[in-house]
Amino acid sequence: MSEGLLLGLETAFSIQNILFVIFGCFVGTFIGMLPGLGPITAIALMIPITYGIDPSSGMILMAGVYYGAIFGGSTSSILINAPGVAGTVATSFDGYPMALKGQAGKALALAAYSSFCGGTIAAIFLLVAAPALSSISLSFQSPDYFALLLLGLTAIAAFSGKGSFIKSIMMTLFGLMLSTVGTDQASGIERFTFGQIDLLDGISFLLIAMSMFALSEALMSIIRKKETEDTMKPPTADVGSLKLTKEEIKEVAPTVARSSVLGFFVGVLPGAGATIASFLAYGLERNLATAKQKLKFGKGSIKGLAAPETANNAACSGSFVPLLTLGIPGSGTTAVMLGALMAYGIQPGPRLFIDNPAVFWSVIVSMYIGNIVLLVINLPLIPYIARALTLPKQLLTVLILFFSLIGVYLVSFNAFDIFMMAGFAIIAIGLRLLNFSMSPLILGFILGGMLEQNLRRSLTLYDGSISFMWERPITLTILILTALILLMPIISSFKKKNKDEAVVAEI
Amino acid sequence: MNISRDKLGALIFFIFSSCYGYYAFQIPLYPGEEYDVFTSQSMPKLYAISGMLFSALALVLSVIEDFRNTEDEQSNEKPFFDKKGWTQCASLIGLMVFYGATLEPFGFIPATIVFLNLGYLILGERRPKVLFIASVPVVIVFWAIMTQLLGIYLSTGELWS
Numbered sequence: 001m002s003e004g005l006l007l008g009l010e011t012a013f014s015i016q017n018i019l020f021v022i023f024g025c026f027v028g029t030f031i032g033m034l035p036g037l038g039p040i041t042a043i044a045l046m047i048p049i050t051y052g053i054d055p056s057s058g059m060i061l062m063a064g065v066y067y068g069a070i071f072g073g074s075t076s077s078i079l080i081n082a083p084g085v086a087g088t089v090a091t092s093f094d095g096y097p098m099a100l101k102g103q104a105g106k107a108l109a110l111a112a113y114s115s116f117c118g119g120t121i122a123a124i125f126l127l128v129a130a131p132a133l134s135s136i137s138l139s140f141q142s143p144d145y146f147a148l149l150l151l152g153l154t155a156i157a158a159f160s161g162k163g164s165f166i167k168s169i170m171m172t173l174f175g176l177m178l179s180t181v182g183t184d185q186a187s188g189i190e191r192f193t194f195g196q197i198d199l200l201d202g203i204s205f206l207l208i209a210m211s212m213f214a215l216s217e218a219l220m221s222i223i224r225k226k227e228t229e230d231t232m233k234p235p236t237a238d239v240g241s242l243k244l245t246k247e248e249i250k251e252v253a254p255t256v257a258r259s260s261v262l263g264f265f266v267g268v269l270p271g272a273g274a275t276i277a278s279f280l281a282y283g284l285e286r287n288l289a290t291a292k293q294k295l296k297f298g299k300g301s302i303k304g305l306a307a308p309e310t311a312n313n314a315a316c317s318g319s320f321v322p323l324l325t326l327g328i329p330g331s332g333t334t335a336v337m338l339g340a341l342m343a344y345g346i347q348p349g350p351r352l353f354i355d356n357p358a359v360f361w362s363v364i365v366s367m368y369i370g371n372i373v374l375l376v377i378n379l380p381l382i383p384y385i386a387r388a389l390t391l392p393k394q395l396l397t398v399l400i401l402f403f404s405l406i407g408v409y410l411v412s413f414n415a416f417d418i419f420m421m422a423g424f425a426i427i428a429i430g431l432r433l434l435n436f437s438m439s440p441l442i443l444g445f446i447l448g449g450m451l452e453q454n455l456r457r458s459l460t461l462y463d464g465s466i467s468f469m470w471e472r473p474i475t476l477t478i479l480i481l482t483a484l485i486l487l488m489p490i491i492s493s494f495k496k497k498n499k500d501e502a503v504v505a506e507i
Numbered sequence: 508m509n510i511s512r513d514k515l516g517a518l519i520f521f522i523f524s525s526c527y528g529y530y531a532f533q534i535p536l537y538p539g540e541e542y543d544v545f546t547s548q549s550m551p552k553l554y555a556i557s558g559m560l561f562s563a564l565a566l567v568l569s570v571i572e573d574f575r576n577t578e579d580e581q582s583n584e585k586p587f588f589d590k591k592g593w594t595q596c597a598s599l600i601g602l603m604v605f606y607g608a609t610l611e612p613f614g615f616i617p618a619t620i621v622f623l624n625l626g627y628l629i630l631g632e633r634r635p636k637v638l639f640i641a642s643v644p645v646v647i648v649f650w651a652i653m654t655q656l657l658g659i660y661l662s663t664g665e666l667w668s
Binding site: 052166180186187190215241274392399402405409413431451464 | 520603
């Protein structure tokens with residue numbers, strides 16, 4: 001482990017990679033700050049750039065963008081009450097009231113310090129948990145992977161949907177269906193190509209990610225223009241003092257410690273991620289608060305701001321655990337990163353730790369550097385970066401469209417991809433209008449190939465029998481977990497129904 | 508009957524899954540492969556059936572939900588039509604297709620300058636100075652970074668070469 005860590009330190013601390021982290025954090029903050037554009041879009045826009053550099057640097061850049069985007073989302077939540085990222089919605093509950101009181105600077109500083117602490121504690125956990133989990137998962141075979149992939153797919157559907165489990169499952173299936181387009185890797189048979197040569201290699205992951213996130217989000221911002229314009233107020237360049245008093249630091253310290261641990265473990269769960277972590281941490285702090293403190297929540301409580309901010313950053317680190325050790329993404333964002341890693345020819349999973357230690361360790365180390373960069377460079381620059389929010393939207397939207405289109409074109413040099421992107425953008429807009437979430441789709445698309453491969457292998461190993469599902473204890477355990485996650489929403493909806501009926505009966 | 512977004516989504520997905528399923532059965536197999544446990548058709552068939560099942564379930568659940576809710580609650584859904592926004596959105600999608608069609612024949616620089624300017628115009632930007640600054644220098648700098656610095660080829664235009 002120490003050798004790997006040294007290798008990671010060496011790679012992450014090279015001047016080139018430090019510059020990549022700084023650049024990533026800066027760009028991520030900028031994009032994350034724009035309402036409607038989240039870390040997935042920010043990372044998707046970066047992918048074409050990372051194709052030209054080595055995998056370690058690429059992953060470091062993307063990790064920086066991820067952190068930056070979450071931080072940027074907090075900034076727009078605090079300054080204009082328009083969270084750029086779902087994970088920072090809870091930040092606006094108390095951050096925006098603080099800004100209204102003229103304490104925007106303090107709120108931003110508190111958000112940055114909390115994020116830093118959350119990220120730091122989580123990075124330490126990651127340092128310990130990832131190699132340990134990797135060693136365990138080395139004993140995994142195809143049936144276990146098949147079960148794990150199923151778990152990942154159902155978990156993200158259970159957690160990531162906008163309140164609708166079935167809708168998320170449908171989106172996962174849509175992603176899985178899209179993944180079958182092209183030549184079947186095992187048999188060489190064409191599937192769903194309709195005689196189109198451009199589809200023989202399947203649909204590129206980058207094309208799907210860009211169209212479903214960057215393009216559709218930019219286009220949706222035009223349709224929803226009125227809605228956002230009504231709620232958005234122009235930010236002021238003067239954010240006030242960035243200083244925190246000793247008493248305030250003392251008050252939030254336990255909150256930060258609790259939320260870091262909570263955030264990390266929620267982030268590790270496949271599908272949970274920063275949004276759930278931030279809401280849980282906010283809820284936990286409100287429940288633990290005294291009656292007097294409780295009254296402050298929603299009106300500018302520093303605890304109410306520190307909790308979600310710490311938790312969402314800790315969850316970001318946590319979501320890297322399943323990605324790096326099992327090759328299963330814990331969130332939509334890490335799903336996009338998984339796709340990027342696979343495009344490099346690197347297979348994330350337990351072997352990553354052994355085959356590509358530089359990638360594995362440098363990503364972990366760079367997370368910590370990312371946190372320092374956010375604190376040291378981004379925080380003082382926030383008043384200036386915030387001016388990005390005043391950039392004319394009509395210019396920004398068209399530029400995002402251009403970078404998305406050319407980003408995909410530069411990888412394939414095929415104009416057909418641009419037509420496909422336009423088509424997928426239309427589909428994505430339709431899906432968004434019908435309240436479908438995009439994260440399960442991208443996860444299904446990325447994991448589809450692996451799911452098929454592992455099921456095929458498992459069946460071959462067991463002579464065409466599905467007995468591997470109950471003969472292998474690890475597979476069985478994971479499948480039981482999957483079934484529980486699948487049943488969880490149904491059980492909770494029944495519980496809710498019974499509760500409602502009881503309330504009605506009482507009335 | 509009032510068609511809510513949930514019902515519409517489920518219905519569209521059901522139709523899509525059915526069509527996908529139809530084509531899944533059309534996937535050719537090698538002779539004798541039909542006796543194999545796992546073929547190229549297996550996963551697509553499984554996805555199609557699951558898609559149809561889940562969308563049918565979603566459809567049924569949303570119908571049940573409609574019976575539970577009063578009419579007032581049902582009509583609470585926000586309308587999602589902002590005519591101007593939609594026209595702009597549709598024009599931009601058309602512009603993307605146009606960009607795809609012109610990029611290789613006309614070359615990166617002219618096609619992109621036209622794309623950016625038309626895009627800004629569609630979204631209401633009319634100031635000539637802003638239109639120029641936000642397109643020509645952006646395209647030239649991008650082209651220079653790509654071709655001169657990173658050595659990436661960008662189409663110079665099939666029509667001119």
